[in-house]
Amino acid sequence: MQYNFVVMKKILIVEDDISFGLMLETWFNKNGYNAQVASSLNRAKKFLNETSVDLLLTDLRLPDGSGIELLQWKNEKNLNFPCILMTSYAEIQIAVEAIKLGAFDFLEKPVNPTILKQKISNALSAQLSYSSKKTGGKKSESVSIPFLNKSKNPVMKRIYERIELVAPTDISVMILGESGVGKEHVARLIHESSRRKDAPFVAVDSGVISKELVGSELFGHVKGSFTSAIADKTGVLEHAQNGTVFFDEVGNLPHDVQVQLLRVIQERKIRPIGSNNEIEVNVRIICATNENIEKSITEGRFREDLYHRLNEFSITVPPLRERREDIADFANHFLQTANNELEKTVEGFSPEAMSVLDQYSFPGNLREMRNIIRQACLFCSKKHIQKDEIQLSEKNAFAQKSVALFDSEDEKQKIMAAIERSAGNKTLAAKILNIDRKTLYNKIHQYDLEL
Numbered sequence: 001m002q003y004n005f006v007v008m009k010k011i012l013i014v015e016d017d018i019s020f021g022l023m024l025e026t027w028f029n030k031n032g033y034n035a036q037v038a039s040s041l042n043r044a045k046k047f048l049n050e051t052s053v054d055l056l057l058t059d060l061r062l063p064d065g066s067g068i069e070l071l072q073w074k075n076e077k078n079l080n081f082p083c084i085l086m087t088s089y090a091e092i093q094i095a096v097e098a099i100k101l102g103a104f105d106f107l108e109k110p111v112n113p114t115i116l117k118q119k120i121s122n123a124l125s126a127q128l129s130y131s132s133k134k135t136g137g138k139k140s141e142s143v144s145i146p147f148l149n150k151s152k153n154p155v156m157k158r159i160y161e162r163i164e165l166v167a168p169t170d171i172s173v174m175i176l177g178e179s180g181v182g183k184e185h186v187a188r189l190i191h192e193s194s195r196r197k198d199a200p201f202v203a204v205d206s207g208v209i210s211k212e213l214v215g216s217e218l219f220g221h222v223k224g225s226f227t228s229a230i231a232d233k234t235g236v237l238e239h240a241q242n243g244t245v246f247f248d249e250v251g252n253l254p255h256d257v258q259v260q261l262l263r264v265i266q267e268r269k270i271r272p273i274g275s276n277n278e279i280e281v282n283v284r285i286i287c288a289t290n291e292n293i294e295k296s297i298t299e300g301r302f303r304e305d306l307y308h309r310l311n312e313f314s315i316t317v318p319p320l321r322e323r324r325e326d327i328a329d330f331a332n333h334f335l336q337t338a339n340n341e342l343e344k345t346v347e348g349f350s351p352e353a354m355s356v357l358d359q360y361s362f363p364g365n366l367r368e369m370r371n372i373i374r375q376a377c378l379f380c381s382k383k384h385i386q387k388d389e390i391q392l393s394e395k396n397a398f399a400q401k402s403v404a405l406f407d408s409e410d411e412k413q414k415i416m417a418a419i420e421r422s423a424g425n426k427t428l429a430a431k432i433l434n435i436d437r438k439t440l441y442n443k444i445h446q447y448d449l450e451l
Contacts, residue, residue: 009124010051011035014044014058014070015086024057027113032427033120041065045073052341055123056083057107060094068098075102082123086111108230115228122209122217152325155318159186166313167193172265174250174310175288177317179439180367183288184248186315191244196284199243202236206252211445214257216273225274237270240283250287250310251296252445255303261285262306285310291446301446320362320369327369331357334370335385338377346380352387360392412447415440419449 011033015021021037028035038044041062048056056074058067067085074083082104087094098106104123107116151157166173167190175183184203191201209217220235236245247253253261264270265285269278287310296302320327331349339346349357353376362368376389414433422428430440443449 009033009054011055011057011120012044012047012051012053013037014039014041014056014062014067016040016059016061016063024111027116031117039063041070044070048074048077048079053081055081055120057120058083058085060085060087060098068094071098071103084119084123118213122213151323152329153318153323156323156326159315159317162313162315163189163193166190166315168195170284172284172310172312173286174293174314175286175317176314177288177290178319178365179290180365181317181319182366183290183317184246186317187244187246187286187288190286191246191284194244194284196243200240201244201246202240203246203248204236206247206249206445211254214254215260218257219260219270219272220275221273222275225272229274233272235270235272237264237281237283238272238279240281242282244284244286247285247287249289249291249442251289251291251293251302252442254445255301258303258306262303262309265306265309301448320365324358327357328354330366330369331373334373335377337370338374341374342378344377344380345383346377346385347383349385350387353385353390356387356390356392411443412449415443415447416449 009032011028013021013024013028013035015024015037016039018039021039025035025037036047038047041064044056044058044062056070058070060067062070071083071085083102085098085103085106086109087106088109105119107119151160163186173187173190175186177183187203188201191197204217206214215221216229216233216235218236220233220238221229223229223232260270264281268281270281271278293302293307293311297304297307320330331354335346335348338344357369357372364371372390372392373385375391376385379389380386415429418429418432419426421432426440427437430437433440435443
């Protein structure tokens with residue numbers, strides 16, 4: 001039997017207005033999320049005690065308390081997911097205080113679907129380090145794609161040696177490798193082995209943040225500097241003071257932001273949008289990419305001077321197919337994680353199931369392995385995962401990467417055609433191209449498509 005299994009992002013909506021809550025729930029479910037509504041503070045607490053979520057969207061005023069109280073309770077419980085507050089215009093100052101308590105953002109009522117979609121996307125995909133906000137930058141306890149501290153692979157052993165060598169310095173590091181190999185984890189290891197380990201580690205997905213918002217996200221803004229700037233905002237570079245900023249898919253940064261980032265590296269100062277004052281910042285910058293930056297320089301999409309400042313030291317992470325010695329250990333790690341997430345007690349893999357994993361090429365690397373093991377754990381009915389519960393799709397996995405095999409102009413035309421065919425629906429366009437949404441957004445940024 002073949003299973004089509006998709007893990008949707010789970011969102012809890014806390015709203016006492018039943019009709020408005022139902023409208024939001026319907027909107028989320030139509031846009032590919034798994035949303036549920038709680039109508040009070042106590043019901044929200046009960047739900048969150050029993051179920052894990054990816055995001056919390058709560059009204060500020062609740063019949064038995066407030067969104068602020070829910071946020072404080074979330075912090076006390078050490079629950080690590082972003083929270084967005086819905087407020088009226090008159091409550092904006094309270095919402096700003098909530099952000100200081102760790103809320104990701106606030107959303108003004110009446111809700112604008114476009115703004116809602118952008119804020120949800122930022123909260124789920126921009127990967128700002130919530131653990132840093134909550135713990136003051138101390139070491140995060142959860143990393144989605146791990147490495148093995150005692151890898152059997154000789155290349156990986158050399159990578160750990162390079163991490164140990166560069167970590168104590170302030171040298172900028174560029175991490176290279178295919179999508180899903182664990183580049184962010186390398187960045188975290190460098191940070192956690194450095195003198196900056198007690199300050200924030202903030203990860204930014206450069207391929208997800210929209211061009212209109214990236215300057216504000218990185219450098220901050222002052223109230224009134226543009227139409228939607230209804231309050232001052234602290235940017236990533238200021239938030240990460242004395243710590244580390246990790247730019248994933250750095251090649252997708254817009255050209256004007258590249259200029260500003262170069263200035264930050266050279267002068268260690270930022271100027272928030274709309275401000276006349278400069279702020280001194282002391283951060284280490286680590287970046288990652290799975291594309292050929294040197295080609296981007298030749299094509300005029302990336303500044304050569306910035307590249308040299310970012311690439312003072314490089315680490316290339318090999319794909320999983322080149323480190324087969326570690327497959328069994330990774331599989332067992334992901335099984336343990338899946339057991340925790342799905343509340344299962346699967347003990348391991350049958351020899352036949354492990355043989356299937358050993359022989360698979362894993363074109364999606366560790367990220368793909370994690371999804372395969374999670375799915376197998378969900379459907380496992382015995383103590384050990386069996387061979388027929390390992391759902392592989394070599395053809396589909398290859399197709400996910402196939403769009404990148406075309407020459408640039410052909411690839412660009414195929415992306416535009418897919419978006420036109422899907423009437424602008426990026427999720428559907430990604431399915432047509434057999435790539436994931438993140439890859440599609442990266443390509444849209446790469447080719448500067450105005451869609």
